[in-house]
Amino acid sequence: MTEKVDITLNINGHDYAVRVEPRRTLVDVIRDDCGQTGTHIGCEHGVCGACTIILDGEAVRSCLMFAVQADGKRIRTVEGLADGDKLHPLQISFMNHHALQCGFCTPGFLMLAVNALETNPDISDDEILDVLASNLCRCTGYQNIIKAVRSTAHEMRRARSS
Amino acid sequence: MVWVGRSVPRIEDRPLLTGRGRFAADVGFAKMLHMRLVRSARAHGRIHSIDASPALALAGVAAVWTGADVRDIPPIDFRLTRIEGLAPYRQPILAQGDARYVGEPVAAVFADDKYLAEDAADLVVVEIEELPVILDASGSAGEHAQGHASEATIVEKSYGDLAAAFAHAHAVIELDLAVGRQSGVPIETRGAIARYDVARDVLELYGAAKVPHWNRDQIARMLGRAPSTVHLLEGHVGGGFGIRGELYPEDVLVCLAALQLRRPVQWIEDRREHLIAANHSRGQRHKVRAAIDADGRIMAIDDEFFHDQGGYVRTHAATVPDLAAAMLPGPYRIGAYRARGRLRLTNKTPGGTYRSPGRFESTFVRERLLDAIAARLGIDRIETRRRNLVGKEEMPYTRPFATLGTHVVLDSGDYASLLDKALAAVKWDELNATLRRRRENGEAVGAGLAFFVEKSGLGPFDAVQISVDTSGLVEVVTGAASLGQGIETVVAQICADTLGVDYRRVRVVHGRTDRIDHGMGAFASRATVMTGEATRLAALEVRAKAIEVAAELMQQPADALAIIEGTVTRKPSGEDGEQARAGTGPSMSLAKIASALQPASPLRGARAPGLSAEGWFYSDHMAYPYGVHIAVAKVDRETGGVAIERYLIAYDVGRAVNPMLVEGQLAGGFAQGVGGALLEEFLYDDRGEPLCVTFADYLMPTAREVPPLDVLITEDAPSPLNPLGLKGAGEGGVNAVGAAVAAAIDDAIGIPGAITQLPVTPQRLRAIIRRGEDRSAVDANGITKK
Numbered sequence: 001m002t003e004k005v006d007i008t009l010n011i012n013g014h015d016y017a018v019r020v021e022p023r024r025t026l027v028d029v030i031r032d033d034c035g036q037t038g039t040h041i042g043c044e045h046g047v048c049g050a051c052t053i054i055l056d057g058e059a060v061r062s063c064l065m066f067a068v069q070a071d072g073k074r075i076r077t078v079e080g081l082a083d084g085d086k087l088h089p090l091q092i093s094f095m096n097h098h099a100l101q102c103g104f105c106t107p108g109f110l111m112l113a114v115n116a117l118e119t120n121p122d123i124s125d126d127e128i129l130d131v132l133a134s135n136l137c138r139c140t141g142y143q144n145i146i147k148a149v150r151s152t153a154h155e156m157r158r159a160r161s162s
Numbered sequence: 163m164v165w166v167g168r169s170v171p172r173i174e175d176r177p178l179l180t181g182r183g184r185f186a187a188d189v190g191f192a193k194m195l196h197m198r199l200v201r202s203a204r205a206h207g208r209i210h211s212i213d214a215s216p217a218l219a220l221a222g223v224a225a226v227w228t229g230a231d232v233r234d235i236p237p238i239d240f241r242l243t244r245i246e247g248l249a250p251y252r253q254p255i256l257a258q259g260d261a262r263y264v265g266e267p268v269a270a271v272f273a274d275d276k277y278l279a280e281d282a283a284d285l286v287v288v289e290i291e292e293l294p295v296i297l298d299a300s301g302s303a304g305e306h307a308q309g310h311a312s313e314a315t316i317v318e319k320s321y322g323d324l325a326a327a328f329a330h331a332h333a334v335i336e337l338d339l340a341v342g343r344q345s346g347v348p349i350e351t352r353g354a355i356a357r358y359d360v361a362r363d364v365l366e367l368y369g370a371a372k373v374p375h376w377n378r379d380q381i382a383r384m385l386g387r388a389p390s391t392v393h394l395l396e397g398h399v400g401g402g403f404g405i406r407g408e409l410y411p412e413d414v415l416v417c418l419a420a421l422q423l424r425r426p427v428q429w430i431e432d433r434r435e436h437l438i439a440a441n442h443s444r445g446q447r448h449k450v451r452a453a454i455d456a457d458g459r460i461m462a463i464d465d466e467f468f469h470d471q472g473g474y475v476r477t478h479a480a481t482v483p484d485l486a487a488a489m490l491p492g493p494y495r496i497g498a499y500r501a502r503g504r505l506r507l508t509n510k511t512p513g514g515t516y517r518s519p520g521r522f523e524s525t526f527v528r529e530r531l532l533d534a535i536a537a538r539l540g541i542d543r544i545e546t547r548r549r550n551l552v553g554k555e556e557m558p559y560t561r562p563f564a565t566l567g568t569h570v571v572l573d574s575g576d577y578a579s580l581l582d583k584a585l586a587a588v589k590w591d592e593l594n595a596t597l598r599r600r601r602e603n604g605e606a607v608g609a610g611l612a613f614f615v616e617k618s619g620l621g622p623f624d625a626v627q628i629s630v631d632t633s634g635l636v637e638v639v640t641g642a643a644s645l646g647q648g649i650e651t652v653v654a655q656i657c658a659d660t661l662g663v664d665y666r667r668v669r670v671v672h673g674r675t676d677r678i679d680h681g682m683g684a685f686a687s688r689a690t691v692m693t694g695e696a697t698r699l700a701a702l703e704v705r706a707k708a709i710e711v712a713a714e715l716m717q718q719p720a721d722a723l724a725i726i727e728g729t730v731t732r733k734p735s736g737e738d739g740e741q742a743r744a745g746t747g748p749s750m751s752l753a754k755i756a757s758a759l760q761p762a763s764p765l766r767g768a769r770a771p772g773l774s775a776e777g778w779f780y781s782d783h784m785a786y787p788y789g790v791h792i793a794v795a796k797v798d799r800e801t802g803g804v805a806i807e808r809y810l811i812a813y814d815v816g817r818a819v820n821p822m823l824v825e826g827q828l829a830g831g832f833a834q835g836v837g838g839a840l841l842e843e844f845l846y847d848d849r850g851e852p853l854c855v856t857f858a859d860y861l862m863p864t865a866r867e868v869p870p871l872d873v874l875i876t877e878d879a880p881s882p883l884n885p886l887g888l889k890g891a892g893e894g895g896v897n898a899v900g901a902a903v904a905a906a907i908d909d910a911i912g913i914p915g916a917i918t919q920l921p922v923t924p925q926r927l928r929a930i931i932r933r934g935e936d937r938s939a940v941d942a943n944g945i946t947k948k
Contacts, residue, residue, distance in 0.1 A: 021277065028276075037188040038181020040400075042349045043433040047857035050349055078181035091179040095171050098822050101830060102646025103178025104185060104350040104400030133866040136857070138349050138401050139646055141829035141895075142865040 007071035011036055012080030022068050027051040029067035030077065038078040038107050042136070049135030052108040053077050059115035078107035081114065090114055090152045097148035101139035108135050113149045117156060125150055165655040165665045166886070169822030172651040173666060174644070183398040186353025186369035191426035194355075195224055197416055198279035199429075200269035200286045201439065202261035205297075205509040205850025207290035209261060212269055217282035222274040224423055226286060227415075229256040229268065235418065236384055238409050240479035241376055242566060245315050251306070251507060253474035255411040255418075260307060261290055262473030263510050264852050265438030267411050272419055272427065295850040299470035299506035300447040306507040314471065314505045317480050319487040319563040322498025327462030331453035335534050340919045341523045341900065342843035343445040343470060346516045346834070347862060350400020351431035352440060354413045356420035363391055367417055370394035370673060372407020372643050373683035378675045380409050381417055392417075396673025402645030403834070404515035404685070405441040408477045412439075434855045441514030442844055443482060445470035448527045453497075458539050458546045462498040465490060465527065469505050472512035480505055481566070482513065485520030485617075488565035492528050492615050493577045493788060494550040509850040515685075517834060518893040521616065522900055526920060529612040529901035537914035543905075544585065547613055551577045558882070566620055566686070572786045574879040575814065581613065584790035584812035587874050597794070601912070606797040607807070608912075610905025612898035615788045618890025619691030619883065621781035625680050626696040628657065628704050629774035632760070634728050634753030636663055638700075639671045641681015642693040647892060648823040649689050655819055656694050656886070660701035661708075662725025663752065687890025690819060691785055695884045700777025708773060711758055712750045715765065728752050785881035787889035789813035791898040795906035802928030804840055804907060805869075812874040816881045816889035824891045825873045831895020833868045838896065839903040840921050841867070 004019045009029065016034040024033075025044070030053070031037050039062060042050030046064040053062045054076040081088040090110060093099070100106045109132070116123055116131045123131075128149050137145060177183050200212075214226035237252035257268045269286050273279035296304055296312050306312040328334060355368040365387065370377060374394035382389040399406065412429050419427040431439070446469050453462040469483040483503030490501055516522075532550070536543035552559050554576040561570040585591075593609060600607050627639040638657050642649055650670040658665035671677055682692065705725060712730035713720035724733045731749040756773040758765040794808040811828050818824045841861040845853040854860040880887020904917035907927065913934050919926060 023277065031187075032190075036181070037185075038183070040185065040350070041187065041430075042351070043857050045433065045856055045858070048349055048433075078179075082180050087176075087179065094179055095175045098169075098172070098826050100175060100178055101648065101826060102348070102350070102399060102401040103174070103183055104348070104398075104646075106178055107181050110179070129865055133864040136349060136862055136864065138347060138403070138834070138862065139830045140826065141831075141833035141871065142863075142868050143829055143870055144826065146865060 005068055007068055009034060009067065009070055009075055010073065011075045011077060020067050022066060024067050025063055026065040026067045026070050027062035030062060030075070036077050036079055040104055040107055042105065047136065049112060050105050050108040052111045052135065054111055054115045057119065059112050076111070078110055081110060088114065089155065090149065093148040093152045097144045097151065099140060099144040099148040105135060105137045109137065109145055117153055121156060121160065123153055128153060165658045166819050169820055170651070170655065170665060172648050173654055174648060174650050178398065185350055185398045185400055186355065187430045189355045189368045189397060190428060191357055194426040194428050195272045195274065195419065195423060196276040196279040197419060197427055197429040198271045198283040199267045199412065200271065200283050200288060201435070202257065202264055202266040202268050202290065204261055204290045204292055205264050206293045206295045207261050208293060209257060209259060209268060210289040210291055213287040214269065216285040216287070217271055220278065220282050220285070222278050223282045224272045227256065227270045229254065229258045232256050232418065233258065235414065238411065238414070238477060239380060241373065241477040243479045243481040243484045245480045248314055248475050248479055250310050251314050251475035253411060253476060253512060255414045263512065264850060265435070265511055266473060270415050272423060295509040297508055297510065297846055297850055299445065299508050300468035303506065312507045314475060314507055315480060317483045317487050317503040317505065318501070320500035321562045322462065324462050324464055324498045324500050327453045327498045331461055332456040333454050333538055335452045335454065335531065335538055337450050337530055337534060338918060339450065339527050339530055340447040341444045341526060342921055343442045344516060344838050344842045344844065345440065345442045346401070346403025346405040347436070347860065348401025348403060348406055351433060351436045352406060352410065352412065353430045354416045355426065355428045356416040357426040358420040358424065360424065364393055365391060365417055365421060366393045366395060367413065368395050368397060370396045370407065371399045371645060372402055372685055374643060374673050374675050375641055375681040375683065377409045377413065381414060384414055385417060385421065393676040395676070396643055399645050403517045404443065404519060406645065407643065408441060408514055433857065437855050437860055438511055438852050441476060442472060442511045443513055443516030443519055444523055444838070445513060446486065446523045450527055450531060452531050452535065454535055458535050458541045458549055460494060460496050460550050463496050465501040467501070467503050469503055470510065470513065471505050471507050472510040473507065474512040476512045476514050478514045482515060482519045484565050486524045488563060488570055489521045489615065489617065490524035490528055491561060492525065493552055493613050495552050510846060511844070517831060518897045521614065521893070521897050522838060525612060525614045525898045526900040526904065529898065530904065533905050533908065534915050544611065547581065548578060554578070568782060568784050571783055572615065573783065573881050573883055575786065575788050576878050577613070577788060579878060580788065580790055580812055580814055580876060583874060583876065584792060584810060587812060587872065588792050588810050606799050606910045608795060608906050608909025610793045610902045610909055612791045612901035612905065614898040615786050616687065616890070616894050616897055617784045617786055618687035619781060619785040619888065620686040620688045621692060623778060623780045624682055624692035624696040625678065626693060626700045626777045627678060627774065628700040629772060630704065630752050630756045632753055632757045634667065634751055634756070636661065636668045637671060638668060638697060639678045640693050640697070641678050641683065642689045643673045643684040645684055647827060648820065649684060649693065652690050652819045652823065653693060653697050656697045657701045660698050661705050663728040667728060687892035691884060691888045691890055692779060692781065694819065694886065694888055696777045696779040698886065699779055700775050703775035703777065704773060707775065708752055708755045711755050715758065716748045716750055718748065725752070730755065781883055783883055785816065785883050785889040787813065787815055787894055789894045789898065791902035793902040793906040795903055795910055797907060797910045797927065799931055802924035802931065804922060804927065806836060806903065807869065809869055810872040810874065811895060812876065813894045814876045814879050815891050816879060817877055817887040818875055819888070821875055824875055827891040828873050828895035829871050831893060832871050832899060833863050835896040835899025836868055837863045838921060839900045843921050
């Protein structure tokens, strides 16, 4: 064990001042120390993507970072997607397309896709497929996730052009 | 029907989409201990010593247990398909003397923090003397443990005169086929959190799934407690697929620790542990022979197969080989039949069920056989199947043996009609003509088809309690479990239709042994059928009560009343009651009726208090859905890589409560089937060291590998076993993927019967293509073909 370090994580606009061992992963601190359990742990070796969050505008695997590396950075997790009771369009699209079953991988897919849609508003259908191929889902067979994200991308484009 | 049959959105979705789900790792308590297991690093060995003192020296380590500390706890018992003679192969909660697979728990560490628990586990020194390993389940049998043979039992199903059939056969076809070790591998690993409430003398286990009631009874028995003082509580469950929710050593260990250490104990599995400790499945080799007549009709099948059970026999006992043997005949008429499944212990992770257990394997075997018959006799492969299909007029069709404690009676089906519909859906002849042209232009592309029969709706019972509260909210309490399949929505739809309310006003409570005494859980595609019908029965009774009360209070004849959108109202005369809308004439809401039935209500009269009822449904037989899979695959001859270009699943589900969810089940199963057909296999080195311990070694399909899926759901053969005609949908998506993809690859590379082993990895396929090319080179040189 090593000495604990004081850090501040900004999650969904709120500052969390926590004292953690430098070896603690970011996902553990988000979940255990900050109580935001919507971000899930699926493999802890960066393959499944269940722990995907948005960190300073980039989608990252929070199991592959130490919390101390995120000190002072702006983190967005699934808890921050909805605006009060108003769901994010992608959340609604997931529901309408039956893009989730057990829901365990869902937060990771949502954050992955939201980041892709925000950073590349003109994202093509094939680029969406490419992005979504970076996370694992064991329930849905992916097609409904792909449909949900494509439909949201098309809607967002339509909204912009009108 | 207002709700049943409609693809309404799920009532489960909102918390899951907003990060408010409560999965096992989200459950925590003050002063909680974290359990970490020390697992055997040897596939087989005698444990000489375990030194826990360096671990115990760390501040914050509460205890370290070894096998000696839990010697009095009985091994984990069988839940299904118990067979005489298997008892000595059951797994203790910590290894007793010998370790039998890499990953077997040999010690348990309990510490204040999960990082600390891992540190401490690393400090436990385990000395194991290596013993010889058995890794090939189909080799000669040996000794698995002292005095116990590696062949634990032989499962046999048979009927008819096998010898006569083979003696009179026009031809005999023999195949040697294998399916690798695979498993469900949900994205949420396992987890178990136990808490002992001394004040109430209640032991609680969170993280329960699949079969909470059975596990409650077993934990109570193993720990010497009354079952009613053990509560299992299911939260959100991150995928089941057969493996999750069975009773494992870790579940019992956290319970025992909570009792003894008097602190809550949490165990969350890591991914490496999951891949070596949770049940594996599949892992079969079949040596099958078929006697056929000159028209390609199957006179007999004789199948001997080897089931790789791993280091112990777990809760499923002989379930997987039993189902393989019972379901191998599929949709076909077979004159005489014998399947002998050899349950072999090996020094690998123990086995259990994985979605469509025994059927993914036996469908591969059967449909390979049908393709081989077609190739041998030069009969079209569709025609070969047609000639052997059990006819609609033969239903119900009895196979003279049993599985899962039920006689195998195919309850209903029009197999030939579904085959026609599937072929029409893909324009089979046109499709094959196109593929032929593409092959002539040098592409290695082909189509394959497989037919299968599934089973579903396993009894023997299910119970449901429905109550309406004074706000009109309907609560359904069921002993079923949710694994993410959408059971809350399905139960709510059935309840809503029967009772006459909006399905969103139905709250479904499941997986809680403290809310309902009896339950069978969710497995074997049973929940929609069994829980669905129990729900309907309970809802009918609530409905009758509500109408009876309303009739009296509204002074209306009961038979003139209906419940529409949660309100008892007069049926409009001459019209279907369902069409009516509340608000015309006298009416009374279910909330008011529930109030009238409060214990102290003067309106209650002599009636029992509460607007509530219990429904029980019993069933001795399973319902058998069926389906057709059609695959189009393209092979890269250089790399041996396979891309599935197109895929159709045609499936008769009897009655679809929510077609969107049925499609979801089929699509999810299909993706797992793609993994099973092309990618997934747990491999071991020659010392029994597992080679697939990360997601970089155990390859599951991503969005890139799973192509769009066409689904054709039919309702041509409702089950006669329940009034709604329901059959299950959980396993039809995965069942025949290995078989159909194998056939498509054969067709693509132009070598009938080339694929004999799943998964068809690039290495394996490349070797097959090379051998094929060598052979044609030889043929071209004028040397006689074999």
